[in-house]
Amino acid sequence: MLVRARVLDTPDDPFTGGVDGTGLRSDEDAGLLVLDGVVAARGPFAQVRAAHPDAEVVDLRDGLLLPGFVDTHVHFPQVRVIGGLGMPLLEWLERCALPEEARLVDPSYAAGVAADFVSGLVQAGTTSALVFGAHFAPAVDLLFAEAAVAGLRVTAGLVVSDRLLREDLRTTPQTAYDEGLGLAQRWHGVDRARYAVTPRFSLSCGEPLMDACAALAREVDGAFVTSHVNENPAEVAAVAEACGTSYVESYDRHGLLDGPAVLAHDVHPTDDELALLAARGTAVAHCPTSNAALGSGLFPLAQHLAAGVGVALGSDVGAGTGFSLLKEGLQASFAQQLLGDAGHPLTPAHLLHLATTAGAAALRLPDVGHLGVGMRFDAQHLRPAAGSTLDVGLRHAASPDAALATVFALGTSADVRSVWVDGEQVLDRPAPASSGVD
Numbered sequence: 406m407l408v409r410a411r412v413l414d415t416p417d418d419p420f421t422g423g424v425d426g427t428g429l430r431s432d433e434d435a436g437l438l439v440l441d442g443v444v445a446a447r448g449p450f451a452q453v454r455a456a457h458p459d460a461e462v463v464d465l466r467d468g469l470l471l472p473g474f475v476d477t478h479v480h481f482p483q484v485r486v487i488g489g490l491g492m493p494l495l496e497w498l499e500r501c502a503l504p505e506e507a508r509l510v511d512p513s514y515a516a517g518v519a520a521d522f523v524s525g526l527v528q529a530g531t532t533s534a535l536v537f538g539a540h541f542a543p544a545v546d547l548l549f550a551e552a553a554v555a556g557l558r559v560t561a562g563l564v565v566s567d568r569l570l571r572e573d574l575r576t577t578p579q580t581a582y583d584e585g586l587g588l589a590q591r592w593h594g595v596d597r598a599r600y601a602v603t604p605r606f607s608l609s610c611g612e613p614l615m616d617a618c619a620a621l622a623r624e625v626d627g628a629f630v631t632s633h634v635n636e637n638p639a640e641v642a643a644v645a646e647a648c649g650t651s652y653v654e655s656y657d658r659h660g661l662l663d664g665p666a667v668l669a670h671d672v673h674p675t676d677d678e679l680a681l682l683a684a685r686g687t688a689v690a691h692c693p694t695s696n697a698a699l700g701s702g703l704f705p706l707a708q709h710l711a712a713g714v715g716v717a718l719g720s721d722v723g724a725g726t727g728f729s730l731l732k733e734g735l736q737a738s739f740a741q742q743l744l745g746d747a748g749h750p751l752t753p754a755h756l757l758h759l760a761t762t763a764g765a766a767a768l769r770l771p772d773v774g775h776l777g778v779g780m781r782f783d784a785q786h787l788r789p790a791a792g793s794t795l796d797v798g799l800r801h802a803a804s805p806d807a808a809l810a811t812v813f814a815l816g817t818s819a820d821v822r823s824v825w826v827d828g829e830q831v832l833d834r835p836a837p838a839s840s841g842v843d
């Protein structure tokens with residue numbers, strides 16, 4: 406297929422300069438030849454057309470084509486409890502998240518949640534995700550199965566804990582290892598799926614369980630490790646008390662950061678912890694709506710960048726307030742503004758990078774994140790309802806940067822019309838009714 410579209414993407418890191426010093430690549434009338442799921446040629450449409458006169462043209466000029474989003478932190482069992490506002494982390498876990506997570510012991514309930522969850526991601530234009538699974542292995546099987554049917558590129562695993570949480574969410578080190586290995590054998594490396602060893606957070610995992618997680622990560626070649634870190638001051642203090650180390654060290658001393666790893670939040674790191682994350686190559690999932698909703702704090706992005714720690718966006722559904730990384734990007738910008746002089750101002754190109762190429766780097770997906778030649782065609786077509794404020798804004802945007810800013814300010818999942826993974830269309834939505842309101 407030959408895709409004709411206005412394309413925005415961020416092949417170069419805007420934090421270090423990038424295209425034209427802005428980091429944003431914008432092609433008004435691009436032609437992208439997609440062969441076997443990969444962008445085989447790209448250039449001005451007329452030029453690519455002339456070279457490939459027989460290719461079937463898919464005309465997406467109405468709207469914008471962006472790379473698919475990469476969500477680096479999102480919880481499968483929490484899709485139905487989004488919106489528990491006004492509580493700090495530990496209270497929210499006890500009152501909102503954990504009672505719902507316990508319901509996933511029932512596979513028929515878990516199957517419904519898996520369908521809701523995967524369709525929420527795809528509708529938001531997300532094509533790759535690092536997913537916190539459930540505490541129950543059959544529910545995690547259902548998640549992988551649903552993601553495979555939908556075509557989503559998913560890295561996920563069994564969530565494990567053996568203390569602090571309610572009894573029905575606890576496991577043992579041996580069961581955690583055995584069930585995790587079984588899941589990894591069934592799913593790791595199968596099509597687009599990969600396995601992530603997932604201790605919930607060090608507060609809920611004793612030392613033998615952490616060792617079992619590390620053993621599993623060593624056993625499964627290429628497995629990810631993911632967890633939470635430095636989210637909330639009361640939690641950080643409790644980890645120091647329970648583990649006797651810094652939060653990052655509570656993972657690192659078990660070898661959990663030796664391979665590919667993503668830790669979510671990191672709102673309250675020390676300089677030593679940032680240096681350790683950088684030394685290990687551990688990426689941080691920045692989850693701005695969750696940080697605001699739970700009052701966790703304002704993310705110290707400048708410190709992460711200065712330390713050389715990779716940062717990408719995560720929705721953190723269900724503490725986060727939805728699947729759209731447009732909303733996360735906007736909230737990331739707000740958080741940096743609210744930090745005043747300590748904040749790192751974010752351009753639209755920074756936001757797109759954080760939602761796409763930075764996520765692909767964190768998830769170590771080298772051919773995902775932008776739409777250059779040789780990359781997988783993981784993409785989303787944004788086309789707002791005619792007459793909506795986003796439609797008006799896009800039609801009047803003075804520059805590509807301004808258009809992208811409008812998308813982050815006003816765009817929602819409802820504006821995502823089509824989504825592709827590996828060139829395969831995984832969402833095809835009819836045009837929304839013209840509304841004029843947001």
Ligand code: GUN
Binds near residue numbers: 605633636695721724
């Ligand atoms: N820390 C441990 N579990 C969770 C969770 O489900 N959400 C968030 N935001 N933080 C956590």
Ligand code: ZN
Binds near residue numbers: 478537
């Ligand atoms: Zn989380």
